[in-house]
Amino acid sequence: MSTAQKSTTTRKRKTKFIPAEGTTVTCYICNKEMEKTEATEFDGKFLCSDCLEDETFICSDCEEREWNDDNAGDSETPLCQSCYSVRNLKTL
Ligand SMILES: [Zn+2]
Numbered sequence: 069m070s071t072a073q074k075s076t077t078t079r080k081r082k083t084k085f086i087p088a089e090g091t092t093v094t095c096y097i098c099n100k101e102m103e104k105t106e107a108t109e110f111d112g113k114f115l116c117s118d119c120l121e122d123e124t125f126i127c128s129d130c131e132e133r134e135w136n137d138d139n140a141g142d143s144e145t146p147l148c149q150s151c152y153s154v155r156n157l158k159t160l
């Protein structure tokens with residue numbers, strides 16, 4: 069079920085690229101328009117790289133991306149809900 073996608077590094081190309089219609093998407097958070105290739109699809113929504121950084125985190129344990137609202141850990145060790153409960157079970 070989980071598709072582990074390595075985050076793609078943004079490469080700047082000098083070749084002119086004229087986007088065809090339908091290849092731009094709108095950021096779910098800031099409504100910025102961008103190339104679909106620049107956007108990251110997360111939770112069925114397209115996010116620009118800025119909002120992806122600001123609004124989501126990578127779980128320290130399972131490396132799944134989650135919304136910040138679902139961060140059960142802290143800023144140093146962000147954890148998704150399930151990894152958080154696993155950790156709690158271990159420490160108890
Ligand atoms: Zn955005």
Ligand SMILES: [Zn+2]
Binds near residue numbers: 149152
């Ligand atoms: Zn996790």
